[in-house]
Amino acid sequence: MCGRFNQAAAIDGKMPLGLFNNMFSFHGPWQTDQNATKALALDGWFVKLYNLQLTRTPLNLRDEIRKAIPASWEPKALASFIEKYGTHIITSLQVGGKDVIYVKQLQNSPCSNVEVLKRMETMAERRFTGQSGGYSTPRERPGKDKIMDAFSPTSTAARLKLPTSSTSYSKEGIEIYQWRRGGNDMMDSHHRWLATVPETPDVIAMTFVPISSLISGIPGNGYLSHAVNLYMRYKPPIEELQNFLEFQLPTQWSPSLAELALGPRRKEPVCPVMQFSLMGPKLYVSTNQVLVGRRPVTGLRLYLEGVKCNRLAIHLQHLTTLPRILQPHWDTHVSIGKPVWKAPEEHDARWLEPVQWKGFSHLNTAAIEFNETWFGEQNDAHIVTGAQLQLSDGGMKNVLCLKLQFSRVPKCSIRRSVWDNTPAISQKSGLFSQLGFSGKQQQQKAPPPFNPNSAVCNKGPKAQPLKLLKFVDITEMKKGPQDMPGHWLVTGAKLDVDGGKISLRVKYSLLHY
Structure with missing residues (x-):
């Protein structure tokens, strides 16, 4: 799931970042979130009106930014750089609206994947077609390509403070988040909200270029890349970043x-x-x-x-x-x-x-x-x-x-x-499992955690x-x-x-x- 988010944002790798963390309410270190999560899923409507894209190539950093890169491992200077300039450069914006349901199943959930899928489909029908909630507009279910176009993980989303309407609830180890962006948030039904998207659109997706990919040959580029990777992997509060890097x-x-x-x-x-x-x-x-x-x-x-x-x-x-x-x-x-x-x-x-x-x-x-x-x-x-x-x-x-x-x-x-x-939690590879929507679900026994203890x-x-x-x-x-x-x-x-x-x-x- 995380890899698909990153692919849509033109980012290599499977490091979870930005909107992915925000939409599924991941606030801790990568490994902690991974160990606590059993499966992820989403369903929603994505209305794309137009794109804005940088056409200048190749991209080059301004001299001011290049000179601000520390030439050695200096946690104070590295933390200051990340706080001031961020970690990625926005290369395109997709404008429109989206109304999405995000589902996160925790490891302690007793529900099977089939049960989770049924719950998500029931909520989607209620939210988007109104069969259980009084809505009268029929819904045409979007295909996979439509969903993929809306993935937009970004470490700068919080900085932009994009207006968002959200609700959430949790039961039996299943957390469900409902997000709207763009349109009039005050509309009580989905089809009424759709009609307001052209009038009040918002940014619903972005693509990025990591700053670390533009600093090749600059003294200290390796130290900055390492600091950025640590920051994205463990997600310390920005005000604690200097002390975090020190240790x-x-x-x-x-x-x-x-x-x-x-x-x-x-x-x-x-x-x-x-x-x-x-x-x-x-x-x-x-x-x-x-x-x-x-x-x-x-x-x-x-x-x-x-x-x-x-x-x-x-x-x-x-x-x-x-x-x-x-x-x-x-x-x-x-x-x-x-x-x-x-x-x-x-x-x-x-x-x-x-x-x-x-x-x-x-x-x-x-x-x-x-x-x-x-x-x-x-x-x-x-x-x-x-x-x-x-x-x-x-x-x-x-x-x-x-x-x-x-x-x-x-x-x-x-x-x-x-x-x-x-x-201390053990080190594991991989990231998050995804819900398999096949007819039969097999309960697989989780492998024992790898314990690096050498006692x-x-x-x-x-x-x-x-x-x-x-x-x-x-x-x-x-x-x-x-x-x-x-x-x-x-x-x-x-x-x-x-x-x-x-x-x-x-x-x-x-x-x-």
């Missing part, structure tokens, strides 16, 4: 796999042991400190280390370099004082929870966080730069605790904080890890560009018991720089 840096987990011994050792390290039942398996706990220095932490995970994958460890995901926006506050020449370690009280009964049985190993589920400095206050913010697991000596009823190291970020404050225990090697020993995975949730807890506005940092965490498993909850914050 689009490579990430890595510490310790890295290269630092872990994957082969047999002469002697395994001595580690404290957790046990969850009398005859159950033993889980060793690595108490090594994981420190990342002045590199912002964006995620945490529990990891099963060792040849037998029976040693629990904590890992941190962090940016490999320091974003420019943080350099004045956190570069190596800036004094930030000594990092501070924080840990819960080991024997505070309010936070002790057994993993399985009360007579065996427990968790301390107290939240570890620093006293926040909110925007407008004079103190500095503190973010996580290290982590460590500790196991108190209590025999079979020992307690697992999480310690966090906090480092000061001078002259910064917390804008917003959230606690989250939702795992347990797939080719490792199977018997022991399977036992321990009953007690440890190794889901990667992290935030990235797909989590709006895309520049979250870890400022706290806690251990938790979820379904008899040791799990993590993480606190993320946005900073005011």
